[in-house]
Amino acid sequence: MENRTYKLSFEILQRLDKEGILQNFTLVGSWCVYFYRDYFKSKAYISTIWTRDMDIAISRPVRLKKKLNMVKLFEEYGFIPEYKGDDGYLRLNHPELIVEFLVNEKGKGMDGPFKIPELNINAQPLRFIEYLITSSIRLKSRKLWLRLPHPAAYALHKFLILDRRRDKEKSEKDLESAKRVFTAIIKKKEQEKIYKYFKLMHEKWQKKVISNLIEKGENEIAGFLIKLKNKHTGE
Amino acid sequence: MGIIKNVLREELENSRGMIAQYNAALKKLPKGALIEKIRGKKKYYYIQFREGKSIKWVYKGRMPLKRVQEYKKAMELRKKYRNLLSGLKKQEKYLTGALRGKQDL
Numbered sequence: 001m002e003n004r005t006y007k008l009s010f011e012i013l014q015r016l017d018k019e020g021i022l023q024n025f026t027l028v029g030s031w032c033v034y035f036y037r038d039y040f041k042s043k044a045y046i047s048t049i050w051t052r053d054m055d056i057a058i059s060r061p062v063r064l065k066k067k068l069n070m071v072k073l074f075e076e077y078g079f080i081p082e083y084k085g086d087d088g089y090l091r092l093n094h095p096e097l098i099v100e101f102l103v104n105e106k107g108k109g110m111d112g113p114f115k116i117p118e119l120n121i122n123a124q125p126l127r128f129i130e131y132l133i134t135s136s137i138r139l140k141s142r143k144l145w146l147r148l149p150h151p152a153a154y155a156l157h158k159f160l161i162l163d164r165r166r167d168k169e170k171s172e173k174d175l176e177s178a179k180r181v182f183t184a185i186i187k188k189k190e191q192e193k194i195y196k197y198f199k200l201m202h203e204k205w206q207k208k209v210i211s212n213l214i215e216k217g218e219n220e221i222a223g224f225l226i227k228l229k230n231k232h233t234g235e
Numbered sequence: 236m237g238i239i240k241n242v243l244r245e246e247l248e249n250s251r252g253m254i255a256q257y258n259a260a261l262k263k264l265p266k267g268a269l270i271e272k273i274r275g276k277k278k279y280y281y282i283q284f285r286e287g288k289s290i291k292w293v294y295k296g297r298m299p300l301k302r303v304q305e306y307k308k309a310m311e312l313r314k315k316y317r318n319l320l321s322g323l324k325k326q327e328k329y330l331t332g333a334l335r336g337k338q339d340l
Contacts, residue, residue: 051242052249078315080256093253095323169241176238 005052005096006034012077012097013144019068021119026136027148028102028129029055033177036151038141040184053098057129060103062116069120074099089113089124104130127164128205132157135197152190153197155182159221160205162212175216182221195228240334247330250323257320264313267293269306 009031016022027035031054071081071090079092079099090113092099103114105125113122135153139146149157158178165171185194198206206229213222267284270292280295280303298306 051245078312078319080253080260082252082256093249093256095250095253095319095326098249167241169237173238173241 008077008094008096009054010142010144012074012099013146015073017144019073020066021064021068023145023147024058024062024064025147026057026059026133027054027146028057028132028154029053030177031055032148032151032154033181035139035141035146035148036154036181036184038139039137039151040188051098052096053100055100055102057102057104057133058116058119058123059130059133060106060114062103062118064118067118070101071120083122084124088122090122100124102126102129104128104133128157128160131201131205135200150193150197151181152185152194153200154178155185156194156197156201156209159209159212160201162216163208175218179218179221191228194225195232198225198229199232243330243333247327247334250327250330254320254323254327257316257323261313261316261320264309264316265306268310269295269303271303 013022016025030051071092074081074092074094077094079094079097082091082093083089084091090101101116101119101121101123103116103123103125105127110125114125115122132149132153135149136147137150139148148154155178158174162171162175165174182194185191198209201209206225210222210225213219213225265282267282270281270283272279272281277297280298282293282295284291284293
């Protein structure tokens, strides 16, 4: 099952690249962890459990050079479009892969999905997505240049949203995955990168990260972040 | 363990949802296979489908190329959906077993 999932995901990503649209997308969510293997290039990095959900973030405002009917494109591979719930945001289902599109939620939030007619999709607006997009890096994986958040930003974002998860077990899964990535960054001696992406967060968000970690009993990581910040601000 | 079970449960829910979606998509596709017969220099078409134990043929006569292509596309899609559905049923069986503790995780 797993090999077929990777094969299909690469096939889709290659197709999006061929269509000249891949660079407009940032891969977020648990699939990043799989691609971070190419970032860490070390056996010390052990990827975590991930589902077949692939989340693709799109920057707002949407600036695309060409129009592309994503639903039709995915249907060619046997995907079935599903418009989820009352909101009606698009989910493309395949036995090996589930693709969803996300955009940043601004201000008071939106009632329904964010429509992107250029791509014929309804994206789901979520908080803090812009942070993941702005902190993205380009990573080469199997001859394909992918855009995904820097591992430090991925981990910090997971810490930030820990209390937003309604499902307790999902929140635990997030924490587990973020901790593994965080540890791998430290092993790679990239503490400065952690600070770089921590600094990129709003002051309120930084406080939220710390309080979420303390609430989950992750005092060591919280202490590490406080020390790192104090070291740079001279407090 | 809770995390793994939760992931499996989520995947099982997804698989079940998808089985229903693929079944619905299959129902929407035109029934039967398009069979081409050449008489002289002209092509004539039949739709062949199963009804109970018997195979039925419906004469369609000459068809515009666009319609033929639509039929062929639908046949390909049906084949694809059937394969995927079969995979999904295996997934459902595996995941149900894993959640009951009958499969190695």
